[in-house]
Amino acid sequence: MDILMQSVRIEINEKLYLKDPESSSLGKKIVEESIHMIxxxxFEHFTFKKLGAKINSNESSIYRYFENKQKLLLYLAAWYWGWMEYRMVFATHSISDAKEKLEKAIEVLTQNVEEDNAFSHINEIVLNHLIINEYSNSYLVKEVSKENKGKKDDYFTICKRLVARLSEMITAVDKDYPYPLSxxxxxxxGSLHQHFLKEHFPTLTNCNNKINPTDFFTDLIFxxxxxGLNG
Amino acid sequence: MDILMQSVRIEINEKLYLKDPESSSLGKKIVEESIHMIxxxxFEHFTFKKLGAKINSNESSIYRYFENKQKLLLYLAAWYWGWMEYRMVFATHSISDAKEKLEKAIEVLTQNVEEDNAFSHINEIVLNHLIINEYSNSYLVKEVSKENKGKKDDYFTICKRLVARLSEMITAVDKDYPYPLSxxxxxxxGSLHQHFLKEHFPTLTNCNNKINPTDFFTDLIFxxxxxGLNG
DNA sequence: AGTAAATGATAGTATTACTATTATATTCGC
DNA sequence: GCGAATATAATAGTAATACTATCATTTACT
Structure with missing residues (x-):
């Protein structure tokens, strides 16, 4: 896996950036450091000015890559979901048994990211934390749908594809289950939410150091x- | 239910306001109109200045009730959860069968709020929309934990109590289920999330005009x- | 009527989220 | 290695935001 990773690139919707941050070292530094800083x-206290100071660059230079900080967050979220989708597909590809396949997919999707695969300049562990803490569909969507009525789905293509894939795996295990998408x-x-609760409100979850969201969701799914299958 | 409601009052943590908005007509107007405006x-484009203009009052007067707009949002969220808890407890109180009780609780918690019970000056239908669209734990918690390290739980007492009650109902149905809190x-x-998807990203959910989150979650729970009970 | 409390009006500050302009590096074709 | 393009940096400026402070006015209370 690790070796292959080096040559894979996550494609991000072009509308999310003005200039591709992958195309220069400044662009990479912007993405890399913004994750840590957010x-x-x-997110609310994160500004391009502060980021500029940290990477010894300038506010105005960052604006040449991203329209605003919301777009940057959308970019990071898109990258995250693209990466998750890749990992999920990669990890389940060779599995033919539907149950095993679904189990593996859930494992990949719900487990805590614990090692930086050095996939790129992006630190996946920190990005995972960012998504757990800052990812709120509502927030992102508000921004998107205002500027981009009717086209908002474009931004979420990857996330939608991921959910659709998982939904198919669910149907493969139980073709009569009526709510695979939901x-x-x-x-x-829910996985993001359980991770969040584990960290901030431990009394609202059974997840802790010993029990993790993967256990909960795997159990729930099966x-x-x-x-009717095991009955 | 309707008549009783008139005399019930949702208690809100005092730290969420500077002056109790229930104590004056201006306070009530602030709460009432802020819901519509948000x-x-x-939420991001909502300001006290705009609210002041709308209710023919003054920015500075609103600041005498709420420290800032985040606290106002926390106040509204606390009210919402208090109201939900009340409805849940009220609706399930007389039911002795554990399964029936849980089923009713889930119904109350997951159904769309469709009528304003005229409980108070607060329009519950609109508040329900607000919570679906703007409620993001992460956002709220960031604010809270910054200002209130160690005491953050205070703000979420009601929500925690609600989850704890539901968790107990789950255990009453299946005492061996290992993840009742989660x-x-x-x-x-998840109910908020499904409502959100239904409205903004219908391809990510099976919920629509015919199928609602209550159907999905009731089915899921049972x-x-x-x-092992029905096996 | 007189006092306290609530509200309103106005002004002011620091920060944010940008845009615009101009100056300085850096890269690239040749 | 030079000149042209391109990328980046520095600076300044604007409108809006999120407040704070002060003082004036209205309302309520006894």
Whole structure:
């Protein structure tokens, strides 16, 4: 996996940037450092001015790459989902048994990212934290739908594809299950939520150092889909 | 239900306001109109200045009730959860059968709010929309934990109590189910999420005009908890 | 009527989220 | 290695935001 990773690139919707940050070292530094900075300060207190100072560059230079900080966040989210989709597809590709396949997919999607695969200049561990802490569909969508009525789906293509794939895997295990999309989106979003609770509100979850969201969701899925199969 | 409601009052943590908005007509107008305005403009574009203009009052007067708009949002969220808890407890109180009780609780928690019970000056339908669109734990918590390290839980007492109650109902149905808290928090948050998707990203959910989140979650819960009981 | 409390009006500050302009590096074709 | 393009940096400026402070006015209370 690690070796292959070097040559894979996550494609991001062009509308999310003005100039491709992958095309220069400044662009890479912007992406790289913004992740750390947003985690550190929280998204609201993150500004291009502060980022410029940190990377010894200039506010105005950053504006040449990203229209505003919301777009940068969307870019990071798109990258994250693209990366998750890649990992999910890669990890499940060779598995033919539907149950095993779904189990593996859920494992990849719900586990905590614990090592930086050195896929790129992006530190996936920190990005994972960023998404857990800052990813709020509502926030992102508000911005998007205002500027981009009717086209908003473009920005979420990857996330939609991921949910659709997971939904198909669910159907492959239980073709009669009536809510595969809702279950898939509940897993994807719910996983972020359980990680969040584990960190900030431990009394609202059973997840802790020993039990992780993967255990919870794996159990949930197979209890739900095994109905009638194991009876 | 309707008559009783008149005399019930949702208690809100005092730290969320400077002066109790329930104590004056200006305070009530602030709360009442802010709900509409946040739904209309989105939280980020909502300001006390604009609110002041709309209610023919003054920015500075609003600041005497709420420290800032984040606190106002926390106040509204606390009210919402208090109201949901009340409705849940009220609706399930007389039910002795554990399964029926849980089913009713889920119904109350996941259904769309469709009528304004005239409980107070607060329009619950619009508030429900606000929470669906703007409620992001991450956002709220960031604010809270910064200013209030160690005390952050205070703000979420009601929401925590709600999840704890639901968790207990789950355990009452299946005392061996290992993740009652996670399941409860997944329902509460997941319900908002499904409503959100239904409105903004219909391809990510099976919920629509005919199927609603209540159907999905009721089905999910009983598939999950009936393991071994119905076998 | 007199006092306190609530509200309103106005002004002011620091920060943010940009845009515009001009200057300085850096890269690239040749 | 030179000149032209391109990228980046520096600086300045604007409108809006998120407040704070002060003082004036209205309302409520006894």
């Amino acid at each position: 985690v550190e300060l929280g 279950l898939a989106s509940t897993i994807v979003e 209890r739900t889909l095994n109905q | 739904v209309e403009l989105g 399941l409860a928090s997944t329902i509460v948050e 598939r999950t908890l009936n393991q």
